[in-house]
Amino acid sequence: MTISEQAVERRQDYDGSSPFPGAEEHAPAGWAQVALTAAIVVLPFVALGVAIFLGWGRGVALTDLLLAAGLYVVTGLGVTIGFHRLLTHASFTARPWLRVTLAVAGSMGFQGNVIDWVAVHRRHHAFTDRPGDPHSPYRYGTGLRGQLRGLAHAHLGWLFADDPTPAARYAPDLLADPAMTRVARAFPALCALSLALPFLAGWAITGTLYGGLTAFLWAGLIRVALLQHVTWSVNSLCHVIGTRPFRTRRHDRATNLWPLALLSFGESWHNGHHSEPSCARHGLDRGQLDPSAGLIGLFERLGWASDVHWPDHERVQRRRHAVMTVSATRQAPAYAKRAGHEADPRRA
Ligand SMILES: [Zn+2]
Ligand SMILES: [Zn+2]
Numbered sequence: 001m002t003i004s005e006q007a008v009e010r011r012q013d014y015d016g017s018s019p020f021p022g023a024e025e026h027a028p029a030g031w032a033q034v035a036l037t038a039a040i041v042v043l044p045f046v047a048l049g050v051a052i053f054l055g056w057g058r059g060v061a062l063t064d065l066l067l068a069a070g071l072y073v074v075t076g077l078g079v080t081i082g083f084h085r086l087l088t089h090a091s092f093t094a095r096p097w098l099r100v101t102l103a104v105a106g107s108m109g110f111q112g113n114v115i116d117w118v119a120v121h122r123r124h125h126a127f128t129d130r131p132g133d134p135h136s137p138y139r140y141g142t143g144l145r146g147q148l149r150g151l152a153h154a155h156l157g158w159l160f161a162d163d164p165t166p167a168a169r170y171a172p173d174l175l176a177d178p179a180m181t182r183v184a185r186a187f188p189a190l191c192a193l194s195l196a197l198p199f200l201a202g203w204a205i206t207g208t209l210y211g212g213l214t215a216f217l218w219a220g221l222i223r224v225a226l227l228q229h230v231t232w233s234v235n236s237l238c239h240v241i242g243t244r245p246f247r248t249r250r251h252d253r254a255t256n257l258w259p260l261a262l263l264s265f266g267e268s269w270h271n272g273h274h275s276e277p278s279c280a281r282h283g284l285d286r287g288q289l290d291p292s293a294g295l296i297g298l299f300e301r302l303g304w305a306s307d308v309h310w311p312d313h314e315r316v317q318r319r320r321h322a323v324m325t326v327s328a329t330r331q332a333p334a335y336a337k338r339a340g341h342e343a344d345p346r347r348a
Contacts, residue, residue: 044225067219078105091280108194113187119170155236238270246275266290
């Protein structure tokens, strides 16, 4: 039996509650990756401390907050509509200029280059909450300690692990797309631009270097930190707490978590998403706020998006089961336990 056959065998043995085989054997990444990741993750938080120190007693300038909100929306929608719904799941087709614009906006969110992001996320769908998932909160089992450790791993810890996801296997379509490889190569420059823009805007608006610095802190670093933690909360919290109204694949415990709906632009309707991954709308039920889907609808009306996969009402009803609030340790319902299968990762 080859190593990959053994790995598949171990995945099929997974019972849904034990730690993943080899969970403890995980090697940390090389020092260069650890240092870079630490800088990307820790610096925005240091900035928050500095900003609070500087702004203490005098409040925050409205300019800084408006710039922060504007850049949060642009980069956040770049991740949710561009990286996620368009490029990972092909839930619609975008005009080439829109596709590149969304990929550029998402790259400015400091979440890795577009090709790696897509590859990791497709792998997450192919192995959701079972061995092979790059960021499952169930990695260390469903006991209390294991669950807490798993949440930390799913939120942030996985970024520091040496667990590469081969883009050639999970994102060959993007590797073959010259526009996307160019955007991926420009990732460091786009990160720099993401911080330089608020600095220059703050400087220009206030006419002082100090105004540029506070805009850099709030609309640059702190805005980056907030978007990162909201995105990572979808990986961690939205697989543990919330409701599971729709059937998903075996072991897949994605949940709907309404408090994060607005900040995540609709991505926290994660149970709906895992149930119908290639659907352009994640909030499948009436009243579920999904700004990303709203904007895709606008793109469609403007003729910029086509072939949009909107929810099929009948199909959605067939995937529904009784609404329940789930605890951290609840197993997937027995009738959801179908035989595991590897779907096409692009449509997974
Ligand atoms: Zn997920
Ligand atoms: Zn997805």
